[in-house]
Amino acid sequence: MSSPTSHRLIAGSYTETPAVNFEGKFTTRSNGDAKTFNFGAHVAGSNPMVPGAPNIDVFSDFSITENKKAGTLNISGKLTGDNFPSTEAFITDPSGQNLFIGVGFYEGLPFSSLDGENKRDITSFRFSISTDKKGNFTGVKVGDKSYSINDWNKLFEEEDPHKNANR
Numbered sequence: 001m002s003s004p005t006s007h008r009l010i011a012g013s014y015t016e017t018p019a020v021n022f023e024g025k026f027t028t029r030s031n032g033d034a035k036t037f038n039f040g041a042h043v044a045g046s047n048p049m050v051p052g053a054p055n056i057d058v059f060s061d062f063s064i065t066e067n068k069k070a071g072t073l074n075i076s077g078k079l080t081g082d083n084f085p086s087t088e089a090f091i092t093d094p095s096g097q098n099l100f101i102g103v104g105f106y107e108g109l110p111f112s113s114l115d116g117e118n119k120r121d122i123t124s125f126r127f128s129i130s131t132d133k134k135g136n137f138t139g140v141k142v143g144d145k146s147y148s149i150n151d152w153n154k155l156f157e158e159e160d161p162h163k164n165a166n167r
Helices: 149-157
Strands: 005-007 010-014 019-031 034-045 056-067 072-081 087-092 098-104 120-131 137-142 145-147
Touching (some): 098 120, 145 149
Antiparallel strands (some): 072 120
16 A cells, blocks of 8 residues: 655645556475565556546566575565656565665656556665564675664665656
């Protein structure tokens, strides 16, 4: 679902419930203590404050490998779509803690970027999450570099979503 949308000149707030369709095949495979899930999805929703607004499209391709015994969750994949407006992707653990998967910085304009089901590059990702016995996130590792959950999320929170706006 989307977060509530509001505007300082319009009373109230509005929410949109995007359509979610799984695309391609959902596959699973096991290898020892690890189980891998591969899936794709298309999420589409429009600005609830603009009647008749075109959909904002995001396509995802994910591979998630869980190893409960080792306490790891390896995540890789990519997001494509309209790339307007800015895009944020999260994963949530059983305790409700969110972790950024990736962000996309908007390019273009609403009148020219949203028509149709575009598949422009938004972001790609490959990292490992460490988990406790309950499946809650305890850290993130990319290559040889390790992060606390707060430090990892801060990397994305401090990004400027307008940095590519003039391309």
